Amino acid sequence: MRGWWREIADLVLPVECAGCGRTRSALCAKCLARLRDMEEIRRVRPSPEPPGLPAVYAAGAYEDEVRAVLLAHKERGALRLAEPLGAALAAGVRAGMRAAGHGGGRQDGPVLLVPVPSARSATAARGHDPARRMALCAARQLRREGIPARVLAVLRQRRAVADQAGLSATQRVENLSGALSAAAGSGRLLGKGTTVVVDDVMTTGASLVEAARAVTTAGGTVAAAAVVAASPRDC
Template identity: 55%
Template sequence: MRGWWQELAGLVLPAGCTGCGAARELLCAGCARALSGAAAGRVRPSAGPAGLPVVHAAAVYEGAVREVVLAHKERGALPLAGPLGAALAVAAGMALGVGAGVPAGVPGAVPCAVPGAVPGAVAGGGVRGAAAALAGAGPVLVPVPSARRQVRARGHDPVRRIALAAAARLRRAGVPARVAPVLRHARPVADQAGLGARERRENLSGALAVRRGGRALLPDGARIVLVDDVITTGATLAEAARALRAGSVAPVAAAVVVAAPPDSFLSNSADNPYRATFL
């Protein structure tokens, strides 16, 4: 009841932009631009934990962007999964090597090297050429799971919802992505709020595992991208990557909607020609 009513109310009776509150719409043009992926790039926490895969993020977790993420995650503004998923699609595309390069035929352009990218995927004809190279691998987005108590309290699973929206965006761009929620919580964990990097690693150590039968959803050769909404210390993604490796699955990389702090971005791809394709 709670979920569909909040979604309907958000569509029909927007009180103001969830990012800045200025416009009488769910997301104003300015806040939408902040989630456009213009500043997308690779991120690395200052004390990144061992086992953390290469991570790409679409935006910095601050200001209006932070408000949008929290409105979707904690306040049930479910229609925001669309723009948040579009932002995640940019980061996931970069992780797969179809959103961090320049298509053939652009004078003087040099494709960016993305660890784990399919050789020749970008240079061979842009998004469509990359999609053809990825088709046999079957890109799979694996969302970081929410604890059952959090799903009950929120009325939805925010990361899974955003992942589904991102996969839909990628498919429309010709990248045959799908979502496989194969991870589960193997034991309870404490609330991460207020914990430092070391405490978060200890809190999450051994907390995740592959679901029974989950390995069958990830065929050999599938290109795996772990996805989450936010990265701060990297402890959650590192634990998710460990759980997949323990299940004989090696993630290619990870993608998130937002990252904090701003200086965790190692580079950006403001001139990314594929950004508009995923939005």
């Protein structure tokens, strides 16, 4: 219910642009163009690169307007931003597919987007799961382009983890190790397409490593990972 009220408020209440702060627009034309022009899709590598990290493709750097828009969607519930963010995520997914040898046609089979889940407490506090919402928008964008894509939100938090803030890259990997599992029976679904793990932002890569491990343990194969943005030092 909270999500629906936020969407209605986005439509009728005066707001500031999530990117630059301009009033009366959830996302002004300039910042929308900034998101749509995130064409420098590239493979990104954190330093140090954790073992088990799949090839990660990002639509841009986590800074300036892009950072502001992602935070507005994630932390302030600006749900209308999911659509442009999902389009940027779709660009990263396409790059990962191409690198993995998936041509994008139906003959290559479906593309399965597996979002990294938020902790239950975070989802409850925010009223939505940001990565899942963006993944759904990305899948719709890919289908509009003729690429058979669907979201498999099969990962679950199996144990509580410590707050990642202040932890080193190595500590983050240790903190998240074994924290995720795939829903029972999901291995059969994961085996029927090309799996791309998706998230909003990559910093150390620890969350993507753990998500890829959980997918592989369930019987799937991760072809790549995609994010909207990566830490500027990794781009």
